[in-house]
Structure formats: structure tokens, C-alpha cells
Amino acid sequence: MTAGADHRPVVAYIGLGANLNDPVSQLLRARQELSQNANLRELAFSSLYRSAPMGPQDQPDYVNAVMAVETRLAPEPLLALLHEVENAHGRTRVGDHWGPRTLDLDLLLYGSETVATPTLRVPHPGLGEREFVLVPLLEIAPSLTLPDGQPLSDLILTCPRRESPLIRIEETGV
Ligand code: ROI
Numbered sequence: 114m115t116a117g118a119d120h121r122p123v124v125a126y127i128g129l130g131a132n133l134n135d136p137v138s139q140l141l142r143a144r145q146e147l148s149q150n151a152n153l154r155e156l157a158f159s160s161l162y163r164s165a166p167m168g169p170q171d172q173p174d175y176v177n178a179v180m181a182v183e184t185r186l187a188p189e190p191l192l193a194l195l196h197e198v199e200n201a202h203g204r205t206r207v208g209d210h211w212g213p214r215t216l217d218l219d220l221l222l223y224g225s226e227t228v229a230t231p232t233l234r235v236p237h238p239g240l241g242e243r244e245f246v247l248v249p250l251l252e253i254a255p256s257l258t259l260p261d262g263q264p265l266s267d268l269i270l271t272c273p274r275r276e277s278p279l280i281r282i283e284e285t286g287v
Pocket of ligand 1: 165168169211
């Protein structure tokens with residue numbers, strides 16, 4: 114058994130984002146790599162959405178999606194796997210923390226568990242402010258609730274509106 118793959122099976126949600134080097138193919142390749150990993154089973158993959166950058170505006174538009182997987186990896190080993198895939202995509206962080214990236218994989222939710230360690234916070238702390246995460250997440254999990262019992266559909270009502278719309282650019286056939 115892979116180290117760390119000893120948790121009871123959990124449904125985890127992964128946010129994918131990219132705005133460099135053909136973002137659509139970055140996301141589609143990442144989906145393949147994740148779904149082919151022996152420790153993950155793909156349950157759903159949202160449409161792809163394009164949006165203006167949140168944060169510094171002097172960078173290309175982003176493409177975002179959300180994937181649901183079943184896994185027995187504990188949260189930290191799952192995060193380590195996400196970092197491996199990011200690195201395999203030649204991830205470089207140009208400039209500051211909120212700069213452009215070839216691939217960003219965020220662990221959004223891990224079953225109904227809350228994680229708060231120095232390296233990982235789940236649910237993802239930006240969830241409620243990020244339309245580009247909430248919309249694809251609701252697409253594949255409309256009745257999901259957060260660990261505190263709050264329906265995800267409530268978060269979209271309070272999510273700050275952006276000036277430019279989130280555009281659904283591609284269905285993924287799931
Ligand atoms: N903006 C959008 N639209 N999509 C992202 O995935 C994204 N990721 C980021 C920051 C820089 C916050 N802005 C983003 O990390």
C-alpha cells in the first residue's frame with residue numbers, strides 16, 4: 114500500500130487553476146494525471162471556466178475547474194501528491210504570491226473533515242470569496258455541505274461579485 118493511503122475512503126474536492134502555457138491543456142493533462150494515479154478515483158470533473166484574475170490584474174485570464182475524487186490518502190499525503198503534479202507541470206511562481214502559474218491544485222474539501230496544520234487548511238480558506246471555485250464546485254456537487262453544516266449553495270449568495278463574469282468555456286463530458 115502507498116505510504117499514507119490508509120485512511121478510510123473519503124470524497125475530496127480539488128480546485129484546478131492555470132493561466133500560463135495553454136491553461137486548458139494544463140487542466141486536462143492534470144485531470145488525466147490525477148485520475149490515473151493509483152490512489153485516486155475520479156468521481157466527477159466540472160466544466161472549464163475562464164475568468165479575469167483575482168488579485169494582480171497584470172496577468173492572463175485564468176481557466177478553472179473542480180474535480181471530485183475518492184481517495185484513501187490522508188490529507189497531507191494528498192496535498193503532497195498535488196504538489197508533485199504541480200511541479201511536473203513546471204510550476205513556477207513568477208513574482209509574488211498571487212502571480213501567474215502553469216498549474217495550481219488546491220485541496221478544497223476533504224470529506225467532512227476540518228484540517229488546520231501549518232501547511233494545510235481544509236476547507237480551503239478562500240472558498241467563500243472565490244466564484245471561480247464555488248461555481249464549478251456547485252456544478253458537480255450541488256447539495257454539498259461544509260464541515261460546519263453550512264450548505265455550499267449559501268456561500269455563493271454571499272460570495273463577492275466580480276466586475277467581469279465567469280465564462281463557462283468547455284464541458285468535459287462527465
Ligand atoms: N484568479 C482566478 N480568476 N483564478 C484563479 O485560479 C486564481 N488563482 C490565484 C489568484 C492569483 C488569487 N487569482 C486567481 O491564485
